[in-house]
Amino acid sequence: MQSDSQAQVSAIVAKLANNEVGRIEILEMPPSLLTRTRITPEMLEAQFYYRLTIRDIRGGIYQSKLLAAAKSISVEPRNETSDLRWATIFYSTEGVRLGAFYFDKTGSYGAVDSASVSFRGSFFKWLDGTFSSCFQ
Numbered sequence: 001m002q003s004d005s006q007a008q009v010s011a012i013v014a015k016l017a018n019n020e021v022g023r024i025e026i027l028e029m030p031p032s033l034l035t036r037t038r039i040t041p042e043m044l045e046a047q048f049y050y051r052l053t054i055r056d057i058r059g060g061i062y063q064s065k066l067l068a069a070a071k072s073i074s075v076e077p078r079n080e081t082s083d084l085r086w087a088t089i090f091y092s093t094e095g096v097r098l099g100a101f102y103f104d105k106t107g108s109y110g111a112v113d114s115a116s117v118s119f120r121g122s123f124f125k126w127l128d129g130t131f132s133s134c135f136q
Contacts, residue, residue: 005075005112012090012099013070019058022093024066026052026127028135029085031105038083041102041111045087050135058093065126072121073101081116082109088127103127 015021027048029039039047057063082104089100103110107124111117 003075003077005077005115005117008099008112008115009070009073009075009101012101013067013073015090015092015098016057016063016067016070020092021090021098022056022058023091023095024054024057025087025089025091026054026131027087027089028052028131030135031085035083038081039085040081041084041087041100041114044084044102045089048087052131052134056093062130065130069121069123069126073123074120075112075117076120078109078116078118080109082111084110086110086124086127 012021027044028050029044029048033049054060054062057066084102085105086103087100090098092098099113101110101112101123103119103124107119107128109118
C-alpha cells in the first residue's frame with residue numbers, strides 16, 4: 001500500500017508529466033548556518049536565504065531532467081523531523097500551490113508537504129547539482 005506522502009509525490013510527478021506544473025520555487029538555507037532549532041518547512045519558507053523561481057517549467061531546459069529526477073523519488077514515512085535546508089515548491093499553471101518537497105543537507109531526509117519522510121532516488125542529486133552553484 002502506498003503511503004500518503006508517496007501518493008503526493010506521484011500526484012506531482014503526474015502533473016509534471018502532463019504539463020500541469022507551471023512555476024517552481026527552489027529555496028535554500030546554507031547548510032553551514034547554525035540554528036538553535038531544526039528548520040521546519042514553515043521556517044524554511046519564511047527564513048530562506050535564497051529563492052530561485054522558474055516562472056514556467058514547461059518546455060524549458062530543466063523540464064525533462066526534473067521529470068526524470070521526480071520519477072525516481074520514493075519516500076518512506078519517518079517519525080523524526082529533519083533540519084531542512086532545501087525546498088522545491090510546485091505550482092499549477094494557474095498559480096495554485098500543488099505541494100512541496102523539503103530536504104536536509106544530505107538529501108536523504110526531509111518532508112513531503114508537512115509529513116516527515118526519508119527519500120530515495122536521484123531528485124536531490126539533480127537539485128543540488130543543478131542549482132547549488134546559484135546559491136554561493
